[in-house]
Amino acid sequence: MKYNNQRPVVIGVTGGSGSGKTTVSRKIFNELSQNSILILQQDSYYNDQANMTMEQRANVNYDHPLAFDTDLLIEQLSQLLDYKAIEKPVYDYNLLTRGTETIHQEPREVIILEGILILDDARLRDLMDIKVFVDTDDDIRIIRRIQRDTQERGRSLDGIIEQYLNTVKPMYHQFVEPTKRYADIIVPEGGNNQVAIDLLTTKIRSILMQRGNDKIINNKDSTI
Template sequence: MEKTTIIAIAGASASGKSLFASTVYQELVAELGGRGIAILAEDAYYRDQSHLSFEQRQLTNYDHPAAFEHELLVEHLEQLRNGQPVDMPQYSYKTHTRTDSTIKVQPGRVIMVEGILLLNDPKLRKLFDISVFMDTPLDVCLLRRVLRDVEERGRSIQSVADQYEETVRPAFFEFILPSKQFADLVVTRGGQNEIAIDLIKSKIRQLLAE
């Protein structure tokens, strides 16, 4: 069986993880075709909260490791590594729970996964062959988060500010920043760092050519 390489891209919320991962993925798919490369998002593995009222869901700390069903993500990554497709959950930021739909992810020689707390979890870390940490200043992350949550997720500026102060910033210093030590590559300037993007693309090309 061909070896599957799993690449983790971690960092603070709005640090540029998704842009970095999607840029690498899309450029390689355009160059090499979609076969052999797959991508997952840690956000898809937020725990299902359909048993809670909307008001109760709003009280969840979404920046705490307990908010994620990491055990399912571990299971899915192991399945992909064993050549089996998985049904990745889909999560709604507006309803704060999973939707009824899933996305079929096919196994590949290279699997990329991006998320804030990937390097915080020892069981996940054991699965990663390459770990990347997006090192973006917190003030930049906050500005990006405000724009994203207001424009894309229907949030008010006040609610974004409250959440940032109460959970996002504390969680960054407690869980996310300490996980930086486990990264093989620390990337500045987020998804706009073309040198880092080219490095990862080159590595993936090498892996696919082996």
């Protein structure tokens, strides 16, 4: 695939756990699936904890900014912006550490960066063209988290509630919610807000056209 001289468009999508940010990201992706597009999840960049015991890993606060290898995320996002391929890390939720295998990721014209703390670091914010905060009530977020973690990750209800009360909720109010002030667009109701998603996709298409990317608008090269 040939690229022009313009850097890719980066859309940051953030919000609390269970806010619907992943749904919003995927809906934007699907709306633009005829474009050259990818989704890069911050969750892939949890720290490598291979040198820690399982007990130590279990006690890590995964909703704190220090839980992420932000330097690696910035390095690899910068490589994608230079149209260089990366080897994206894979996080193993069962082992609570980074896996030994990686995923080869080619650059794309549109990058959706999704995660709870992507607006916390100024270096990351400076790489984004559009910053989106998905704003959802705490009660809805905990219900969604319970459904996800019981069905997809096999966790117990007591464990989910304990983690939510001890780390997820306080970290949201300490670190995630304050980043709302950096957002260009605040999306209430998450993936149910089709008007906001339509406006976002229209804006992204407009940026691509302004950058002279109209020749790749119909390219079907896209990955999540």
